[in-house]
Amino acid sequence: MSQASCINDFIKFLGEITGRLSFEIVEKRFSKALDENPVFANIEREGAFGKNIIIILGGRGCGKTLMIRYIKYRFTKEGWEFKYIDGPAFKDIKSPDELQQIISEQESMLTKDPSYRIILAIDDVAEVNEIAREKLQKDATELVRKYSGRVKLVLASQSERIGTLELLKIVLGQAPSAEMFFGENPEKSIIDNFKSSYVNRRPVILFRGAALVNLDAYWSRLRSLNMIEGLAEAITKLTEFYAKNSDAYCSETIEKVNSYKHGLALLALSSIPKIINDPTKIIIEYRGAESAGARFGGPASALNGLGIAELLRAFFAEPNIERLADEAERIYSKLKEFQVSSVSVDDVKEVLRKACEALHITFLTGIPASSISPSSFSEILKQAGSGRRKYGPRVDIIEVKGDELRGEVKYIVLFSLKTDKKNYVTSGSINKLRKLVQAKIPSEAELRYLIVLIPAKMHIRALYSALGFAEIKRIGRDVLVVLIDSLSSIENAFIYLVKTEVLNTGEKISQELREVMHMIVISTLTLSLRDVAGVPQLTYLMLPYIS
């Protein structure tokens, strides 16, 4: 087989696996090298599969069905029986008792044969109907409790589905034996852990008798400039995994990916995570439907199995993506060499401004604070440019669209604490901050947030003194802290590069790659810009909601 046709076959294979696949097709398509998949290996190591209830969550295309496929492969080897149930099938009102029937059948088998062990896997479980949900809450969990160690309940659901949070809160959190599986305060515990798993980069959460696998959180571990090596490695391994499962093994693809792996990793980071529009504000990797067939790298794509398959497909099929990967590869090698000891708060602000422009997010500089009103942004502009001189502090504002249905708009007011030569926060800075808070610039109810960029953790005291005792409790609500000193050297170098747009060799970065880098600022860099408690406040404000 010639090289070109071998690559074409691989492209065809990738095209086939990027759609919604049924379990049967997944089973047929992926039968080889399942142990070598880096995602499964990681989750296995964390001990998720030892629990009685395994919940698998993740955005579209993160590989939930494939994971069920792996569980089947992994446990049938050890003599477990496996039963796959397709959740949407229960939407049909004619089959309300089907789940009950399955549960009764399994119960009689378990009673008859003491060596019988079964895995019940329900895919897209959020889509089951009301009756099946009740059966799941009461009978299925009871079966697992009664035959603990011999029954495993695997529940997979798309994180973005409205029913998923209800499934976690009510079906599982309020199940009769919920404490036995999830410990004290099951409902709160499940949701809190799900929420923090992405930000804390913990894909597996182990409860008393259950495990929650957030596949998005697996990818969030790799969504960091510090983890480019790891992401590059994951991309290579995934390529190998896909290559082994395609009709003809194509070694050229692996060689080619290997030589551009860091560049591809950089491109993969430019996808933007999204937020579920719920008070819990859960971040997920989600590929919007609008990006299907579009060029990889748009804000709608995601960092997950599907996203990487799409990236690989584009890499092999489109010469411009290959060129981009090549340039990114070179940039990465330069980034590693760069020695930027620290960046200033203004550098971060400048980089954010550029990123906002690239993503068509309105970023206004030098707006008089007194002009800010909650009514509309156009009014701010009108007032700011009304000719009459406004006194008082001036600020930079980012306008972010929240819930589009409600026409919700959030305003992020950026403020940086300046330090003097001796590294003390200047009193001018403290006074200005105090004025902003007194002028009610931050207001949680009116969706105006004051982001205070702080050079180092030690300067946080200046923030407390600027706010005063009465306002301290606003920190974390509408006065949000971003610490700059927690950035690593590669992140500092990246910021420097985005700001200057020129390599130390004098080479200018191409427009296309600049766009990619700007997207990385929003999608990845903001995740590293955290407050004292480790909450990436800017990410929560800037990421788009799932439409």
Added chain:
Amino acid sequence: MNAKKEDKPRRLVEHVKTDPFIDLAFVLHLMSDEDWRQVIKRQAEIYSTTGDIGENTTTYHTYKNKVKQFVIKTFQNIYTTIENYLSEEVISKKATRAWRALITLLASQQLMERAGIEVGELLPKGYGQLENLIPVIESIIKEKTSRKRVEGPEAVKKALRNFRADDTARADDIAPLLWWINLVMESEVFEGLFKYHFLVSKNSIKNFTKTAEEILSEVKGHRVDFSYMEYEVLKALLSRCTELRGQYINKLQNATLFVKYLRKGVKDPERWDWFLQNETLTYAITVYMTELQGFSELKEKELNLSTLISPRRGIHDGPASALSTLTLMSPIFMQYVLEARGEIIVTPADIVIAVLRIAKSRQEVEDFVVNVHDTAEEIIRFWDEHDLLRRLKLYTKDEVTPEALYSKKSFTYSLALIINAGVSGIYVSTEKKPVLQLPPRGIGFDSLYVRTQQLLSVTKKVWR
């Protein structure tokens, strides 16, 4: 009316200041704007967690600046000189109250959602959905302003009748909201009413009227009539407490329009006799306030609604704000269920008061456990001591026994409200057998675990 008279502190009831329709206009303007509604919804959540009521937000200031013109425009055809009466002070006071009324209202609704309480159980279903209430309020104002000298009760009745014809639920749903708005917006007038209730809750008045009538019986020709004497004395006391002269008592009817008239359970709401002796809504507020203050070691009684719904700053402020909202909402819950279903309910305030009374009588200073039976028994004792039980029994045939009380849904609901509001002084526990289930998760319990000091410090924060 000249400025000098207006400044006189003793005249509480004045026609523009205490017009409940003008109050409605203040509230209507705030809830009509979609953006403002979103802001106050978010602010309500902030209020019950941090105590910040948001009177420093730009939204509030914008509203305050715009509301005057709206009120003038709405009422100019019936009050030609209305602008003269709407001084900055009046505008500021009314705007603040409208803001606070809606924030606390939404906060109570959010607390109920958090506690997993069925919609329609303690408050009507549409309660809190401000957008649905706008047309009803608009229609009430329209009726009132359609021509000069339309009587208040007639305007309300007519507007609600129109709605009842095509939308029964909405018209009925609005009564508790109107009670609440009326109570908050006219807090000075109601403060007078609370003073009156406080006075009559002491038994000495009855003895006084009896003695007076007995003395008069010594006079030749005097026809002894104890109940008439009592009625007249009470009416005079009401006039005194609300800073009125006797002949102006009808002005009080207007100021308390919604609280007094929108009461299906009362046969002739326009009469005063039932109110003087058998009132439940405002009477319960007085009893709850005075009883709770008894645990806060306050030197003087504070019968002021504004204190309860004012912004707070400091530790325990979120829970204290939530508790004060629940305390004020308790009589509304009680009245609503009494009217809608003819039932007696246990309110959050009842539970807090009962456990604090038990702590006091048992001299518990540390944590202690009390079973639900004893708690319910204490609630009945408290109602009985404060003449609330007699009043409640007038409007319901419900059996009042400890078993009947704690088996009511409202008992677990009120408990869930307190626990979910973050008032970390009361928890549930099981001593023998879990006979009740606490929403939303249905945790079984048969007794309450009380952290006396914690509960006391949050209660004290309510009054500061």
